[in-house]
Amino acid sequence: MASEATAAARLKRPRAPSLPSPFGHRRPPAILLAGGVLVGAAVVLPAAYLLIVVAGDLGPALDTALDSDTFWVMARTLALAAAVTGASIAIALPIGWLTVRTDLPGRRLWATLCTLPLVIPTYVGAYLFVAALGPNGMLADALGVGELPSIYGFFGAWLVLTLFTYPLVLLPVRSTLRRIDPQLEDAARAMGRGPLATFRTVVLPQLWPALAVGGLLVALFVMSDFGAVSIMRFDSFVREIYLSYKSAFDRTATAGLGAVLVLLMFALLWINSRVRNAHAVHRLGPGTARPPAAYALGRWRWPALGFCTALVLIALVLPVAVLIYWSTKGLATGDSSLELVAALAGNSLITGIGAAIAGALAALVVAVLASRYPSVATRTIERLGHAGYALPGIVVALALVFFATRVAVPAYQTLALLIFALTVHYLPLGIGPINASLAQVSPRVEEAARGLGRSPLEVFRTITAPLVRGGILAGAALVFLHAIKELPATLILAPIGFETLATEIWNQTSIGFYEASAIPSLVLLAIAAPPLYLFSERGTVSS
Template sequence: MVSDPAGVASATPANLRRRSRGSFGNRSGTWVAGLSILVSLLALLPIAFVLGVSLQTGWATIVALVFRPRVAELLINTVLLVVITIPLCVALGVALAWLTERTDLPGRRLWSLLATAPLAVPAFVHSYAWVSLVPPIHGLFAGVLVSVIAYFPFLYLPIAATLRRLDPAIEDVAESLGLKPWAVFFRVVLPQLRLAIGGGALLVGLHLLAEYGLYAMIRFDTFTTAIFDQFKSTFNGPAANMLAGVLALCCLAMLTAESASRGQARYARVGSGSARLQRILRLDRKTTALALTLPIVSSVLALGVPLITLGKWLIAGGAEVWKLGDLLPALEQTLLLGVAGAIITTCAAIPIAWLSIRSPGRLHRVLESCNYITSSLPGIVVALALVTITINFARPIYQTTITVLLAYVLMFLPRALVSLRAGIAQAPVELENMARSLGRSPSQALWLITLRLAAPGAAAGAALVFLAITNELTATLLLAPNGTRTLATGFWAMTSEIDYAAAAPYALIMILLSLPLTGLLYHQSKRTAGR
């Protein structure tokens, strides 16, 4: 019998694959699984809060607080806002994507970039610009107008990326069967955009339910503005908690509707070779002039209005509005919270991302789903949950930076998780197994091999989390320690005092911080589509 002191036999490909799948039998695998369960249990805190408050309040009180005219008014406002805004965003996103990707529109690369750029402007800065320009603007019309110009890029980006990947051979077949161009678009192209439209619409809808600053500034009551006002007046009263419960149910209903709308259709191209280049529709002069109207108007409304308004207030305020004694500390605290939150959130996503790729299973999908469901809840629900929990069970961390960072982890972990998961999937498992065959522990192999190869994905996820934190308002307002002022909360404090000139520098710095990442998203979208 031949001995194998070097363990060569144990390093065969079959054994390496078996070792990877059985990694949970060792301590390191159990440690990673334990961390994943801990993170997912923390993610369920807001859901547990909603259920716990409902049970504690009692059915009679729930009926009295929920089934009242004020809640009906808020529900009607919210439903109208969602029902009107989302179709307008879909129509604008599809039209702009078609013009910039499938026609010879002059300057279409520039218009494509300008259609993405509004993401760099926080939603409440859009509202600030319009209130400054047209002071009487308020109500549902104002809410729909500002929401569309602030959120339509969430639909434009995935729709444009999908249009780049579609195989024109399908459209050729439809035309050969006698369909006219408009019929080809509505019967062939549009159905293939279903997933992109559904995902973008869900993202817009969740933003509509969660947004506070935009609607508070234009005096349009939604569940989020009502919860915040109720919290400030009664501090953690049952009315605010019940409104938070209704809002959470609205978010879960929207998630369920989007999931059901996906259907079972196939969207992938099957066959050898690569898809041909997309056909570009030639526009005549009259059609070109008409088509240019849409990107010009959308760019003026979404970018021209906020930038011109900021310029006007900066000029009117002069050098006096640049109070470095206030701006620099706000910038410093924003950067510190953004960097710390991005690092902690990305680290918290590592075990879940690793499990979802290296050891996929039903339990791990459940753990991953817990984080997606919680992140869909508005920030104010997460903040109220943490306020209640810390007051009752963890008083030492109430209104501390720890609580703020925990809120950021619960709200933004999926942003890091998606990018990390893609990065780990691109790191060959064989290299990780080879490191273990050479004596490295699973945790060492993960750190030295897999995470190094997944570093670009981790960096992209951390950047997305950082951007979200720098523009976050509601949870920071409720949870931050006394004296904490970020750029977002500083901007909000100035606008609350109707000092729009003093608020302009805060808005400008937030936009400048957001622009590089917005450009990164634009170029990443191009690369993903193979351009």
């Protein structure tokens, strides 16, 4: 009887609640999960190891981080980032509106032309503006004056970075404007509101997420830029880190500066996330499928055309014209070797294609995990994948130098380490387009194929991959576009004797040999233009 009572008590005893699985209801295949874990670990490695180095010798690192000079460099960098972000939004918002929602003549052509400055690396744009508008530049010679006002410093860095980064805001703004439900604007106009009031109360609130995303990209880019600020002789955080790395034997202080910059970047991400959440706008219904009606510009048509023309002339025509001038001059004087440029282009293609392939594969793993197997674990992997872009290229390179020289010596100054750094840094650019493509593929199609007995790998190979091919190509194109332009990471991590177009341009412009850098710059632009076109045709700008 006692045993029966004990058994009955056990049956009545409430069962302890089981912990929820970190993988949700559907556990991803082991090989896919292992790939996601490896990608997450690869992204975490640079920042984690940098913090380990700093923690191991905290005194000098703290002295550098808390120094008053560090504070002023940080303040100058933040001021530049804020100024460039504000100016980029001020340019991109009207251009996006004019090329999407008005009857601007040739608006598709203007949209393409206004996006093309993104192809020009900021360090190329900086030296071209110095050559054209500097104190002793081409404009001074044409005017016959001895010297023009200096373009160096904050103003020059602000001008160059604004002209070549505003497309980062323009792309998400145009994408959002195409998706806004026109019924909301129709309702506002029916209530008697004019075009300006309709834009301010209906359209602008829906643009806040796109403006926040684009502004964040610009701010992160400015804070991690090295080439343009160096040519413009502006003391930014990244420039100080590079000078400290090159001049100091004990690089613990350099690691301290890098750690401060990483914390600054993640603080910026947190602030941006709060702003986006505070201004989030959600559609309650499916909306209408018809495209929005184009606003008639009327008497504002010519001012709008003048604005677009002036922007394209300054940000695109002027740099390309100066490049062509210096290229012809370099060929005439023999300062440019086509054989050398071909070899440099080959090295750039090797690094760019390597990073594009690795980045697309890693991004595909992360995107499939997050979209098809949503859970706490896969969302964590996705967040880690996006964190790479918050790490400046110089910080990733610096951390990998510490790691390779202390833990993985055979990897130091190898091409594989450089491609690894580029992949980690630009991985988020590959995740976005693939995520957008996967969102357009119904999971029911894949479930039906699995119900017919096909394995997950067969389903992906025969159904999912062909449907998201455009997103994969767009993501790879974006990684390639940025990898071939990357300067500080390439300068620090490239094998000895391995020069690319980017490093050759930097080496020549840093000593004032504009003729020798013009042909490599033109070739770099020619290589970078097709990926941008591929992204604009196949990719979707996703917040």
